[in-house]
Amino acid sequence: xxxxxxxxxxxxxxxxxxxxxxxxxxxxxxxxxxxxxxxxxxxxxxxxxxxxxxxxxxxxxxxxxxxxxxxxxxxxxxxxxxxxxxxxxxxxxxxxxxxxxxxxxxxxxxxxxxxxxxxxxxxxxxxxxxxxxxxxxxxxxxxxxxxxxxxxxxxxxxxxxxxxxxxxxxxxxxxxxxxxxxxxxxxxxxxxxxxxxxxxxxxxxxxxxxxxxxxxxxxxxxxxxxxxxxxxxxxxxxxxxxxxxxxxxxxxxxxxxxxxxxxxxxxxxxxxxxxxxxxxxxxxxxxxxxxxxxxxxxxxxxxxxxxxxxxxxxxxxxxxxxxxxxxxxxxxxxxxxxxxxxxxxxxxxxxxxxxxxxxxxxxxxxxxxxxxxxxxxxxxxxxxxxxxxxxxxxxxxxxxxxxxxxxxxxxxxxxxxxxxxxxxxxxxxxxxxxxxxxxxxxxxxxxxxxxxxxxxxxxxxxxxxxxxxxxxxxxxxxxxxxxxxxxxxxxxxxxxxxxxxxxxxxxxxxxxxxxxxxxxxxxxxxxxxx
Numbered sequence: 001x002x003x004x005x006x007x008x009x010x011x012x013x014x015x016x017x018x019x020x021x022x023x024x025x026x027x028x029x030x031x032x033x034x035x036x037x038x039x040x041x042x043x044x045x046x047x048x049x050x051x052x053x054x055x056x057x058x059x060x061x062x063x064x065x066x067x068x069x070x071x072x073x074x075x076x077x078x079x080x081x082x083x084x085x086x087x088x089x090x091x092x093x094x095x096x097x098x099x100x101x102x103x104x105x106x107x108x109x110x111x112x113x114x115x116x117x118x119x120x121x122x123x124x125x126x127x128x129x130x131x132x133x134x135x136x137x138x139x140x141x142x143x144x145x146x147x148x149x150x151x152x153x154x155x156x157x158x159x160x161x162x163x164x165x166x167x168x169x170x171x172x173x174x175x176x177x178x179x180x181x182x183x184x185x186x187x188x189x190x191x192x193x194x195x196x197x198x199x200x201x202x203x204x205x206x207x208x209x210x211x212x213x214x215x216x217x218x219x220x221x222x223x224x225x226x227x228x229x230x231x232x233x234x235x236x237x238x239x240x241x242x243x244x245x246x247x248x249x250x251x252x253x254x255x256x257x258x259x260x261x262x263x264x265x266x267x268x269x270x271x272x273x274x275x276x277x278x279x280x281x282x283x284x285x286x287x288x289x290x291x292x293x294x295x296x297x298x299x300x301x302x303x304x305x306x307x308x309x310x311x312x313x314x315x316x317x318x319x320x321x322x323x324x325x326x327x328x329x330x331x332x333x334x335x336x337x338x339x340x341x342x343x344x345x346x347x348x349x350x351x352x353x354x355x356x357x358x359x360x361x362x363x364x365x366x367x368x369x370x371x372x373x374x375x376x377x378x379x380x381x382x383x384x385x386x387x388x389x390x391x392x393x394x395x396x397x398x399x400x401x402x403x404x405x406x407x408x409x410x411x412x413x414x415x416x417x418x419x420x421x422x423x424x425x426x427x428x429x430x431x432x433x434x435x436x437x438x439x440x441x442x443x444x445x446x447x448x449x450x451x452x453x454x455x456x457x458x459x460x461x462x463x464x465x466x467x468x469x470x471x472x473x474x475x476x477x478x479x480x481x482x483x484x485x486x487x488x489x490x491x492x493x494x495x496x497x498x499x500x501x502x503x504x505x506x507x508x509x510x511x512x513x514x515x516x517x518x519x520x521x522x523x524x525x526x527x528x529x530x
Contacts, residue, residue: 001361002181003098004033006127007105008368009188013199014107014118017376022108025101032097039091046084085146092139099128121199122206123188126213130177130184133217137174137224141167166227174220176267178357179307180212183271185364186300187278193297194281194290196376205277212270219263226256260319268312275301294379296367299388300360306392306399307356314346349402352395355457359395362464363388369468370476378476384467387460394457401449 011024019025053076107118144164192199201209278301283289321339366388370380379385
């Protein structure tokens with residue numbers, strides 16, 4: 001989806017808001033979009049078929065390998081496995097077509113002259129680079145995993161298995177790439193809003209894009225190399241969080257901790273700098289000419305802040321906990337127990353912020369559709385703008401509910417003597433699991449609020465999807481309860497028979513103002529009629 005948005009933004013920029021008139025994106029790029037979409041949908045159907053025919057739940061992560069559902073193999077498993085690899089090949093091939101289309105998309109000669117190749121912006125470059133790295137690690141892992149399963153002998157259990165584990169660690173490390181790409185795209189969207197002709201970021205921001213891309217990719221490459229070459233093993237936390245363990249080697253353990261701290265500062269520090277660049281973008285003629293941020297950009301910035309705040313807090317807490325693993329047991333009973341509870345709550349919050357990248361894609365898609373049908377002059381419909389804000393607020397309140405749980409987790413442990421469970425705990429979905437009978441009302445209140453916000457979230461998602469299909473030129477301008485883009489509207493004069501001249505328009509009044517054409521209530525209306 002991120003590649004599709006990047007391709008569409010590139011087409012809008014090259015066609016100056018009218019891609020359909022110039023046949024952009026090209027047909028082969030659109031074919032790639034449809035092929036990737038159908039292949040992904042086919043993989044979803046494959047997982048559902050495997051789960052139904054085997055009677056096994058797909059579980060978290062929804063593995064696409066049929067052997068996860070049919071351990072004994074058989075003809076059915078082989079057929080499903082062939083279908084799986086066919087769909088994977090279609091998906092990655094079509095994604096490659098879309099990426100190449102973004103790079104080699106030609107500019108219309110009527111608009112750009114003889115220069116058919118317009119340089120790709122740094123934000124789109126960074127998005128493509130991260131997309132290539134993300135798809136490469138995921139594709140290599142799927143293929144290597146299948147090859148290892150079909151191998152045999154001791155050699156398979158050593159080198160090949162380490163390669164699979166290394167690729168798995170790389171996939172986990174680069175899982176943060178989609179939200180970083182979203183950050184690049186909303187920066188590009190804001191840059192083209194401020195300067196439609198150029199749309200270039202500040203010079204230092206372009207370097208930050210490159211730095212963040214290198215840091216995210218290098219993190220995944222080093223996680224893979226450390227497991228294959230150094231023969232360590234990975235401890236996987238949140239997506240994007242991979243800690244390497246090298247056993248009893250003190251120097252290697254210290255190096256892995258320093259590397260973890262470096263990538264924490266590099267990735268999240270770079271994300272903060274990109275947000276600063278986005279918020280400080282100005283028109284080349286000065287702040288007076290700088291347009292206000294649109295609701296799309298405001299909502300995407302809020303989603304990015306929620307995402308990176310939770311991830312940075314979790315990575316910081318995990319890193320501090322990792323450095324304090326060797327503390328004395330007496331000291332660990334105080335600060336470290338509170339730190340462990342904080343890490344658990346932040347991990348539970350991940351189930352909420354993982355919605356953020358796809359929600360941001362949906363919000364950007366609504367904005368792009370509005371720009372397309374109004375020649376880059378209009379705004380999304382009023383109800384769509386309000387739905388954007390409801391999405392952000394509902395997600396934020398879910399995070400608040402989960403983050404206040406440590407106040408309840410502090411209840412004495414093992415209150416249920418029969419099961420030995422905690423009085424109050426947080427499950428992996430971010431829900432509150434209550435064992436103590438006196439605290440049942442806490443769980444009921446929490447679940448009621450949580451499902452209320454989920455209902456608001458999914459309802460707003462449906463509204464945004466419908467807005468993409470039903471918006472037109474008549475409802476893409478208007479006012480909302482939330483701040484939005486200022487639309488450009490032509491004044492509609494009153495009927496000729498009812499027009500009257502005000503005194504300031506009478507001959508000899510000395511006024512040459514023509515501001516009365518902008519409304520029909522305040523500047524028209526006195527005694528003389530036509």
